[in-house]
Amino acid sequence: MTPAAVVKQRGWNDRLPPENAYKPRPGLSRDKRTAEQDKAAGGRYRRAVPLGEGRYARASILLRLYRSTRRIRAYLRWSVSGNTEERYVCDVDGPTRAANLAAAWSEAREAGMVVDEPIPENSSASSMSVRAVMTANKGKDTKPELLLRSALHRRGLRYRVGIRPLPNLRRTADVVFPKAKVAVFVDGCFWHGCPQHYRPAKKQGQKWQEKIQANRERDATTNIALKEAGWAVVRVWEHEEVDDAAERIEDIVSALYR
Structure with a gap:
């Protein structure tokens, strides 16, 4: 662990993370929240959770603060047949919500939780x-x-x-x-x-x-x-x-x- 990381974790043990590290801006519309997730993931098509048999669900990242440990945890959430599924991704410690969303999407991708949605067979697009x-x-x-x-x-x-x-x-x-x-x-x-x-x-x-x-x-x-x-x-x-x-x-x- 680097000295910078030690200082950062020690600081978090002393106080709660700032609200802008995990909370969305007040009054953020549904469309803007979707755009926020798309940007952090690198595109809407990169938010796909494989369900099997060629089916995919579009996921979002939820940032949740645990006050007792002063940590922010990221969870991947998606819906299947009207039921919400949730899976822990990682702890994040970035200074902003945007940074933490991006870090969580990157971790989810590396862990194979999300993939790029494939191009439909009838599409003429190259990607x-x-x-x-x-x-x-x-x-x-x-x-x-x-x-x-x-x-x-x-x-x-x-x-x-x-x-x-x-x-x-x-x-x-x-x-x-x-x-x-x-x-x-x-x-x-x-x-x-x-x-x-x-x-x-x-x-x-x-x-x-x-x-x-x-x-x-x-x-x-x-x-x-x-x-x-x-x-x-x-x-x-x-x-x-x-x-x-x-x-x-x-x-x-x-x-x-x-």
Whole structure:
């Protein structure tokens, strides 16, 4: 045992761990708790508990403080046929909840308690990480869209959502400022071929390359059609910092209102 570890354990024997080392933030929604577990595990598909016969359950890590020993213990929890199963994973002593969740998921994986969920036979994705991106894609009200709309609203901007800037053009913008004639599109990194994050699929690569190229061409024709009709087009990648994107949009809208 290293001297640093001895000091850490001795400190824990003298006092209780801080609450932020094991307690979730107050008011954390179910979706955010799920996202917290996904991030700590390295992806939702990495939270799979094998049940046998090709079946899997999605697990979570529960951090529980034992005041008598001043220790935080991590437990793996999952449901089978409506019944909750729980299994001890390890003790954790990190300074934050995020660190302790990540440490517990790592230990659970090394112990074989959880595995990567396999790709379904009918899936065209090259990996579960690629499939997660594909299945998370929605036509509207995606997480990046909601975050951007909230940031714009906080800046006092008012807009319409999910409408066609030009009624005769079958193109729906995510955020529209009709009076300023500004159309905002929030583009997913995978589906629109982000130059920073797009990675070509290995399985049926030609098929997906053609699909994404078609999306790029559609984006380009949309931009041209709107600009020719006097509209300003703003495209925001899903990976962009939401406040930076909101500021850019605010500047454009403010300039065109004058």
